[in-house]
Amino acid sequence: MSTVNHHPESAMLVDFSGGNLATAPSICVSAHLHFCSQCRNELLRLDQVGSNLMSEVEPTEVGDHLFDSAMSQIDQLPESDTAEVNNTSDMVDSRYPLLVNKLINSSESVPKWRRLSRWLNVAQVTTGQNEYEVALHKICAGGKTPRHNHGGQEFTVVLKGSFSDEHAVYKEGDFLSCQPGDVHQPLGAQNGECICLSALAAPIKLSSPFGFLMKPWLRINPM
Amino acid sequence: MQEVMIKVWQKSASYNPAKASATTWIYTVARNCRIDMLRRKSNTQYLPLENEYFWHEADEDTPVSLMRQKRSEDKVQSxxxxxxxxxxxxxxxxxxxxxxxxxxxxxxxxxxxxxxxxxxxxxxxxxxxxxxxxxxxxx
Structure with a gap:
């Protein structure tokens, strides 16, 4: 039985099942599915809805040449490759979803940790889209991150360890969705570092009186 | 459609009837082809991933899971x-x-x-x- 307590809302899973969710939120949902058997089973049932609706569609006639052309392309297919990850980064962890390790090992740009504060490091990953900044966040054991306000949506999946905020404790596999205007202060658990994957649609605003001074460092850079 | 046929052929070895019915599996193949096609058509940057890495199969592969899967399929259909x-x-x-x-x-x-x-x-x-x-x- 899954020990994950926080899940994406049903609308997100439906959009994911229909293939209509944007790339960055899809990456976060997919990372959550790696840890959550409940949502994997829910997704299977949603796919059954899609398959039943697809079966309702009136068949369309196609020419014989289409079949011949498909068969000729099948004959020329190369041997399929395996989904193994060749590590080029020490950030890769065998417990992470394959998708996340693939992103970390992207040949486009290997992510590197950048220190944002004493407690918080960030490493941006390349995802080939321009709506969300997708990054790994590392909160040190017992670390306090600044209290902040969300300017846009943010989706977070805990990959390792745990953190808490004013609302709940988030453990491995938990999915957190922040909406514009939400305010919180994530705190790392005392017993070890916490690593999260997040997709951020707009810069956060720090709630402290001098938070505006940090503005240049909080810009987002979707890539 | 041609692309879906080719993918179905290519992935047929990975199809497991205890995890999903053939129509559900074909639906997922078709959906993934559509996502790939839309990504290719859009002018977004190169995605360093195959679309198939996004998807996970249901966990179990037992007669009980097959029965549950069938029951759920029937419920959805009716x-x-x-x-x-x-x-x-x-x-x-x-x-x-x-x-x-x-x-x-x-x-x-x-x-x-x-x-x-x-x-x-x-x-x-x-x-x-x-x-x-x-x-x-x-x-």
């Missing part, structure tokens, strides 16, 4: 045709027209919350979404 028109209409927009909840809401001139609640009601009728405390009983 409920789908009996859904109120407005609920079925939104599900068709999502699954057949490739519209997100937000796009369906714009197109139908309905608040996003109404679209979400109609979909949620439809999924509850099909027992796809259930209260967490009952999830294991239904699975």
């Amino acid at each position: 409920c789908l045709s009996r859904l109120p028109k407005e609920q079925g209409e939104i599900l068709r927009k999502v699954y057949l027209e490739g519209k997100s909840h937000a796009e369906a809401s714009n197109e139908l001139g309905l608040p996003l919350g109404t679209v979400k609640s109609r979909v949620r009601l439809a999924l509850q009728k099909m027992q796809i979404l259930v209260a967490p405390e009952f999830r294991d009983e239904v699975l």
Whole structure:
């Protein structure tokens, strides 16, 4: 039985099942599915809805040449490759979803940790889209991150360890969705570092009186 | 369509009837082909990933899981045709027209919350979404 307590809302899973969710939120949902058997089973049932609706569609006639052309392309297919990850980064962890390790090992740009504060490091990953900044966040054991306000949506999946905020404790596999205007202060658990994957649609605003001074460092850079 | 046929051929060895029916599996192959096609058509940057890395298979591979899978498939099939028109209409927009909840809401001139609640009601009728405390009983 899954020990994950926080899940994406049903609308997100439906959009994911229909293939209509944007790339960055899809990456976060997919990372959550790696840890959550409940949502994997829910997704299977949603796919059954899609398959039943697809079966309702009136068949369309196609020419014989289409079949011949498909068969000729099948004959020329190369041997399929395996989904193994060749590590080029020490950030890769065998417990992470394959998708996340693939992103970390992207040949486009290997992510590197950048220190944002004493407690918080960030490493941006390349995802080939321009709506969300997708990054790994590392909160040190017992670390306090600044209290902040969300300017846009943010989706977070805990990959390792745990953190808490004013609302709940988030453990491995938990999915957190922040909406514009939400305010919180994530705190790392005392017993070890916490690593999260997040997709951020707009810069956060720090709630402290001098938070505006940090503005240049909080810009987002979707890539 | 040609691309879907080729993918079905290519992936046929990975198909496991205990995890999903053939039509559900073909649906997932077709959906992934569509996502790949849309990504290629858009001018976004190169995605360093194969679309298939996004998807996970259901866990179990046992006679019990096969029975559950069949029961759930039957439930979905029998409920789908009996859904109120407005609920079925939104599900068709999502699954057949490739519209997100937000796009369906714009197109139908309905608040996003109404679209979400109609979909949620439809999924509850099909027992796809259930209260967490009952999830294991239904699975």
